[in-house]
Amino acid sequence: QVQLVESGGGLVQAGGSLRLTCAASGPTVLFAMGWFRQAPGKEREFIATIDWTRTSTAYADSVKGRFTISRDNAKNTVYLQMNNLKPEDTAVYYCARRRSGMYTYQFEKSYEYWGQGTQVTVSS
DSSP, X not given: OOEEXXXXXXXXXXXXXXXXXXXXXXXXXXXXXXXXXXXTTSOOEEEEEEOTTSSOEEEOTTTTTTEEEEEETTTXXXXXXXXXXXXXXXXXXXXXXXXXXXXXXXXXXXXXXXXXXXXXXXEO
């Protein structure tokens, strides 16, 4: 069984930074991982993904150049460094483990395990 627990969210002013952490238990080291977010009244959207070798990453255009995804396989942990935050980044952020063999990383259905989420609020 896989459990994912996100932390690191909070309230920050526009232009500030936060680092989200996703602590995993169970088998995740050999799987690609991703971050999604869901703002009030909106659908959950893809943010970033990283493969298990840490050599391949991908980002949504809305966060490219500001967010960085990374992972520490020894600690079974995935991170999302968020810089230059904007009010439109306000959302609940979720980490997820991608299904084996799924390469369509931007779709929710490609992921099979999800955390409970952590709230990020960016004030203007």
